Amino acid sequence: MKKLYTLFLLAIASVSFGQTIYSENMGTPTGTTLIPAYVAGTAPATFQNGAPIVYTGTGDVRITSASGGTSGTYNGASGGGNVYLTNTAGKYFQIDGINTSAFSSANIQMTFGYLTATFATVQVILEYSTDAAATTPTWTPITFANNTTAAWNLVSIPGGVLPSSNSLSLRFTQPAVAGQIRIDDIKIFNYNPACTLVLAAATGACDAVTFNIDTYTATIPFTGGGTGSYTITPSLGTVAGDNPGSVAAGNILINGIPEGTNLTVDVVSGVCSYQSVLTAPVCKPVNTLPYSEPFPYTAGNTLGSSQRWTNLNTGDDILAAAGSLSYNGYAATGNSVTFTGAGIDCFSPFTSTTTGTIYASFLVNVTDLSTMTATTPTTYFAGLTDAAKNYKGRLFITKSGTQYQFGLDAASTTTNLDATLRNAGDVQLVIMSYDFTTLTLKAWINPDLATFDVAVTLPTLSQVLTTAIADLGGFILRQDTATTTPTIIFDELRIDTTIGGILASNQVNAIAGLKVYPNPVSNGTLFIESDLNAAKTITVFDVLGKQVLNTTTSSNAVNVSQLNPGIYMVQITEEGNTATKKLVIR
Structure with a gap:
C-alpha cells in the first residue's frame, strides 16, 4: 500500500562546483513501472534525459520510499521516483551515452542517492565501462563508502575514478537474492579546485501565513567567500543579504518568492558555478472551527x-x-x-x-x-x-x-x-x-x-x-x-x-429568516438579513478557495465593491450558526 509521507518544512539545496555534466532524478512515475516501459513514458513519468542517453535494465521505477520522505533525506533529494532493484540477483540498471570527454578525469566527480534496507549484508555493485556496446565489454568496479543505516544516503565518488570518455556507461547491479536497493539523483560534475565557495542547504521561511498567496524568504548560508566577483541569479524574487565576493561567510537572501513556487539560485564567478534548489515552504493557515x-x-x-x-x-x-x-x-x-x-x-x-x-x-x-x-x-x-x-x-x-x-x-x-x-x-x-x-x-x-x-x-x-x-x-x-x-x-x-x-x-433554518440579496450584485453592496439581525461574521472565498473578504457587521449591508466580477462563496456566521451561499458579482 502507498505510504503516507508526513509533511514538514523541507528545504533542499543542490550544490555543484563547476559544470554539471549529467544529472538524473528519475522523474515521477504514476506507479511501479519496468525500466523499458518507463523510458517510453511522457514527462514527468519518465527519465529526465533522452538521446544520446540510453537507459536499460531489469529493475523498475517506483514512487514509494521516496528520497526526502519518511525513508530519509540528503542534500539534493528530489523526492520523486527512484530505481528499484530487489529479490533477484543480477537485476540491474544501466545508463549509456554519458560524455565526459571535455573534462579531466581528476576533476570528474559523481554523487547518487542510495537506499538499501539490508545495509549490513547487501550493497549495490557499481561499475563503469567505456565500451559497453562491445561484444565483450569491460566493466570496472567503483568502490564507495557503503550505507551504514537503512535510510537514504548521498554517496560521493571523488575525482580520478571516472574516466574522461565520450562513451561512458554506468551500471548498478543487485548482488544477492535478498535485499532492497533504490537509486536516485545521479549526478556527474566537473569540480574545479579553484572554486572555494560552499553553499549550505537553503531554507525557506514564510513572510506571512494567510488565505492569500503569501511570499517567503530563502536563506542560503555560504562559506569560502571573500574573494572574486559573484553574479547571483534567482529564478524568482530579489537578492539581498551578504555578498560572497566581499564576505568570507554569511547568508544570501532571496526575498518575495510566491508560496508554492520552488526556487533555483545560480551563483557564478568566472569558471565557477554553483546552484541551490529550494522546495517552497507551505504558507497556508490552519482552518478554524467550525x-x-x-x-x-x-x-x-x-x-x-x-x-x-x-x-x-x-x-x-x-x-x-x-x-x-x-x-x-x-x-x-x-x-x-x-x-x-x-x-x-x-x-x-x-x-x-x-x-x-x-x-x-x-x-x-x-x-x-x-x-x-x-x-x-x-x-x-x-x-x-x-x-x-x-x-x-x-x-x-x-x-x-x-x-x-x-x-x-x-x-x-x-x-x-x-x-x-x-x-x-x-x-x-x-x-x-x-x-x-x-x-x-x-x-x-x-x-x-x-x-x-x-x-x-x-x-x-x-x-x-x-x-x-x-x-x-x-x-x-x-x-x-x-x-x-x-x-x-x-x-x-x-x-x-x-x-x-x-x-x-x-438545514433551511440554520440562520432563521436568512436572506442574501441582490444576487447577482451589481452595485457593490450586498444585503444580509435574518430574523435575529444580530452581529454576523461574513467571509467570502473566490473559486480558488482564497479568502478575499472577512468582516464583522451588525448592519445588513456589506461592501463588496472591491471584489472583481465573478463567482464567489459567502459564509455567514450568526450566534454559532453558519450558512454558505453562492454569490455572483457583476
Whole structure:
C-alpha cells in the first residue's frame, strides 16, 4: 500500500562546483513501472534525459520510499521516483551515452542517492565501462563508502575514478537474492579546485501565513567567500543579504518568492558555478472551527493548489469537479472533488482539538468500482488525523462483487466493515466522530437527518480504542493504488466540535429568516438579513478557495465593491450558526 509521507518544512539545496555534466532524478512515475516501459513514458513519468542517453535494465521505477520522505533525506533529494532493484540477483540498471570527454578525469566527480534496507549484508555493485556496446565489454568496479543505516544516503565518488570518455556507461547491479536497493539523483560534475565557495542547504521561511498567496524568504548560508566577483541569479524574487565576493561567510537572501513556487539560485564567478534548489515552504493557515468546505474551486483545478489543502506526496492530483452532490436535508453549494487510483494525498488542517468530541460529515459517491482489481481491495480513502498528519481514524471501502462496503478503524487495515452493500453511483452521507472521553470512533452512514440524534441514533460502525487519541487537527483525502482506490466524488466536508455545527448549515433554518440579496450584485453592496439581525461574521472565498473578504457587521449591508466580477462563496456566521451561499458579482 502507498505510504503516507508526513509533511514538514523541507528545504533542499543542490550544490555543484563547476559544470554539471549529467544529472538524473528519475522523474515521477504514476506507479511501479519496468525500466523499458518507463523510458517510453511522457514527462514527468519518465527519465529526465533522452538521446544520446540510453537507459536499460531489469529493475523498475517506483514512487514509494521516496528520497526526502519518511525513508530519509540528503542534500539534493528530489523526492520523486527512484530505481528499484530487489529479490533477484543480477537485476540491474544501466545508463549509456554519458560524455565526459571535455573534462579531466581528476576533476570528474559523481554523487547518487542510495537506499538499501539490508545495509549490513547487501550493497549495490557499481561499475563503469567505456565500451559497453562491445561484444565483450569491460566493466570496472567503483568502490564507495557503503550505507551504514537503512535510510537514504548521498554517496560521493571523488575525482580520478571516472574516466574522461565520450562513451561512458554506468551500471548498478543487485548482488544477492535478498535485499532492497533504490537509486536516485545521479549526478556527474566537473569540480574545479579553484572554486572555494560552499553553499549550505537553503531554507525557506514564510513572510506571512494567510488565505492569500503569501511570499517567503530563502536563506542560503555560504562559506569560502571573500574573494572574486559573484553574479547571483534567482529564478524568482530579489537578492539581498551578504555578498560572497566581499564576505568570507554569511547568508544570501532571496526575498518575495510566491508560496508554492520552488526556487533555483545560480551563483557564478568566472569558471565557477554553483546552484541551490529550494522546495517552497507551505504558507497556508490552519482552518478554524467550525470548518465548512464546499469545494468552491474551478472544475479541473488541483485541490492542493487551494489555500485550504496541501499535497502530501507526489503523483496525479485530486481535482475539482463541476457540480455538487445531493442528499436529502444536506444542502450542497460550490463544486466537488474527484480522484481515483494512485496519486497525491491532500491534507487540510483545522484547529487542534484535545477534549470533547470532534465531528466530521461529508458526501461521497463511488462512481466506478471497476479499477478495484486487487485480491485484497480493502483500502482507506479519507480520515481524521492529528496536527502532525498522522492518521487516527480512517474510513475504508472494500469491493464485494458489483457493490461495496464501508469500514471504520484507527489502524491501517480493518475487518470492521458495515454489512450493508452499497451501489456505485449512489450518494452516501457519512458522519464520523471521535469522543476523547470514551475513546470511541463512530460512523453513521446515511442517517435520517430529520430524526438524527447522536445520543440516540445507533452508529453504523463504532470502535473503542485501547490507546487514546491525544489530539485531532486534520483531515486527509487519500489515493492508495491503481487497483484499490475506486473513482470517487467527494463533497461538502464539515468539521466541528458539535453535531449542530456540522449539520446546522445544511438545514433551511440554520440562520432563521436568512436572506442574501441582490444576487447577482451589481452595485457593490450586498444585503444580509435574518430574523435575529444580530452581529454576523461574513467571509467570502473566490473559486480558488482564497479568502478575499472577512468582516464583522451588525448592519445588513456589506461592501463588496472591491471584489472583481465573478463567482464567489459567502459564509455567514450568526450566534454559532453558519450558512454558505453562492454569490455572483457583476
